Amino acid sequence: MNSQQAWGADMAADASEGMVRIRDAAIELFGERGVAGTSLKSIAEHAGVSQGLVIHHFGSKAGLHRACDEHVVALIRVGKEQVVAKGPGMNPLSGLNLFEEGRPLLRYLVRTLSEGGEHIDRLVDDMVADAEAYMAEGERMGSIRPSATPRERVVVLVLWSLGALVLHEQLNRLLDVDFLSPSNDPRDIAPYFGPALELFSHGLLTEGAYSELAAVFAAPTDEQEPS
Structure with a gap:
């Protein structure tokens, strides 16, 4: 694997890890507060990421819910x-x-x-x-x-x-x-x-x-x- 391939693999791993953190944070907060009572901002904060990254990975709260x-x-x-x-x-x-x-x-x-x-x-x-x-x-x-x-x-x-x-x-x-x-x-x-x-x-x-x-x-x- 060359350096460019290694960099790409690291980026994909980071993206996957970020998606898992966001999804798990959403499951926890949706369970505690309900979907309607949970904002994307609160999910992002709980996952330790930006709200923009949540949108990037899932598109919307509905997409994250799915x-x-x-x-x-x-x-x-x-x-x-x-x-x-x-x-x-x-x-x-x-x-x-x-x-x-x-x-x-x-x-x-x-x-x-x-x-x-x-x-x-x-x-x-x-x-x-x-x-x-x-x-x-x-x-x-x-x-x-x-x-x-x-x-x-x-x-x-x-x-x-x-x-x-x-x-x-x-x-x-x-x-x-x-x-x-x-x-x-x-x-x-x-x-x-x-x-x-x-x-x-x-x-x-x-x-x-x-x-x-x-x-x-x-x-x-x-x-x-x-x-």
């Missing part, structure tokens, strides 16, 4: 894939540990989902697509049961999870679980994850009750005309 969405979705996907890849022998606390490491991401999701906006459709679509992939891998590894309606199941699970984030204040009121708490102990969220794991692993309905309800929603066969 970059934050993409990064958060990617981190959630990687975390889920790591848990699912362990198969039936996965550590039940590994999900909680990932949850704890991702508290800034959860704060960001809570704020951005609560504020809404056109970007939410893309955010949810990306999460559903990722969930389809790692749920299919979980089936292959033997840790997740197959489903007759795999995509619909994924959509329901993603929306349930995001709904719990949006209603985090009610979760805190009723179960004393605070998704936004700075607590370092992942077991603080056990009152939420315990029942969730019970539902996922043991189910809710008895076999007889499930069969009766499933029959109501089953699609009619060729021999059975809908009433």
Whole structure:
């Protein structure tokens, strides 16, 4: 590598580092104050860069917001894939540990989902697509049961999870679980994850009750005309 190539590589590395600092600062402040309540100036100050550099890299606050969405979705996907890849022998606390490491991401999701906006459709679509992939891998590894309606199941699970984030204040009121708490102990969220794991692993309905309800929603066969 000649001196000009080395200089170019250093410049690219500096630019990449600056973008990461800006993005991480935005995720933190968006999570604390909301997107509407966070200015580009405050993000630049938090990242230790100029506001002009934020504009240079991301174009606008909307562009920066999109970059934050993409990064958060990617981190959630990687975390889920790591848990699912362990198969039936996965550590039940590994999900909680990932949850704890991702508290800034959860704060960001809570704020951005609560504020809404056109970007939410893309955010949810990306999460559903990722969930389809790692749920299919979980089936292959033997840790997740197959489903007759795999995509619909994924959509329901993603929306349930995001709904719990949006209603985090009610979760805190009723179960004393605070998704936004700075607590370092992942077991603080056990009152939420315990029942969730019970539902996922043991189910809710008895076999007889499930069969009766499933029959109501089953699609009619060729021999059975809908009433």
